[in-house]
Amino acid sequence: METPNLNYIKEISGGDLDFEASILEVLKKEFPVDCLIFEENFNKKSYEEASNNVHKIKHKISMLGLNEGLQLASKFENDLKKCEVKLYEKFVEILKKIHVYLG
Amino acid sequence: MNPFSILLVDDDEIERIKFKKVCNDINFTCTIEEANNGKKAMAILKEHKNFSIIVLDLQMPEMNGLELLEQLKKNEALNGIPIIIMSNSEDTSELRKCYQLGIAGYFTKPAKYSEYAKKVKSLLKYWTQNEFIN
Numbered sequence: 001m002e003t004p005n006l007n008y009i010k011e012i013s014g015g016d017l018d019f020e021a022s023i024l025e026v027l028k029k030e031f032p033v034d035c036l037i038f039e040e041n042f043n044k045k046s047y048e049e050a051s052n053n054v055h056k057i058k059h060k061i062s063m064l065g066l067n068e069g070l071q072l073a074s075k076f077e078n079d080l081k082k083c084e085v086k087l088y089e090k091f092v093e094i095l096k097k098i099h100v101y102l103g
Numbered sequence: 104m105n106p107f108s109i110l111l112v113d114d115d116e117i118e119r120i121k122f123k124k125v126c127n128d129i130n131f132t133c134t135i136e137e138a139n140n141g142k143k144a145m146a147i148l149k150e151h152k153n154f155s156i157i158v159l160d161l162q163m164p165e166m167n168g169l170e171l172l173e174q175l176k177k178n179e180a181l182n183g184i185p186i187i188i189m190s191n192s193e194d195t196s197e198l199r200k201c202y203q204l205g206i207a208g209y210f211t212k213p214a215k216y217s218e219y220a221k222k223v224k225s226l227l228k229y230w231t232q233n234e235f236i237n
Binding site for chain 1: 128
């Protein structure tokens with residue numbers, strides 16, 4: 001099972017530690033907020049909005065090297081536009097993993 | 104404003120950081136103004152109308168990229184600024200509409216950073232005619 005990692009961020013940074021820190025800071029700041037907004041919209045069954053939220057979150061999933069997670073998020077993003085929610089639990093599992101990783 | 108100026112419109116701060124990192128890595132001298140939605144971009148454009156290019160994401164809150172594009176194309180003072188869409192939208196009807204409105208280019212954001220950087224560099228090279236960008 002894949003786990004969040006900093007490989008992609010390190011690839012971008014080219015060894016620039018300040019840069020890595022600035023990306024992590026943004027992730028730590030934005031990720032919990034993005035998740036809350038997603039949950040809110042999902043619970044209200046505002047699936048079009050929730051799909052837009054997943055679109056934003058999936059970039060962060062990608063930043064943390066979760067390639068399978070990214071694929072699932074892309075599928076879920078499209079499913080939500082059709083009000084299809086069967087991937088919700090798997091998507092939330094990915095979010096939980098990232099929450100734990102970001103501390 | 105510097106000779107080459109970019110209005111970068113993307114709600115994702117990390118995407119904006121990535122774009123600026125590429126410019127920085129190649130020592131590309133330009134000014135970059137940032138907006139995280141279409142409304143903020145319009146507010147900036149009210150003050151500065153002479154951007155060299157606008158790099159625009161499509162999916163954003165408040166006012167999305169397509170809505171901003173429609174407003175810009177209706178505005179005589181702004182409709183001459185080249186607009187490059189940088190998005191991962193898979194909505195082909197949205198993309199068709201962008202082309203109908205007259206965008207100057209479209210590129211998807213590759214997941215791999217080295218490919219992303221290559222695309223941004225070629226974009227800058229094309230719009231500045233700067234042969235020293237490689």
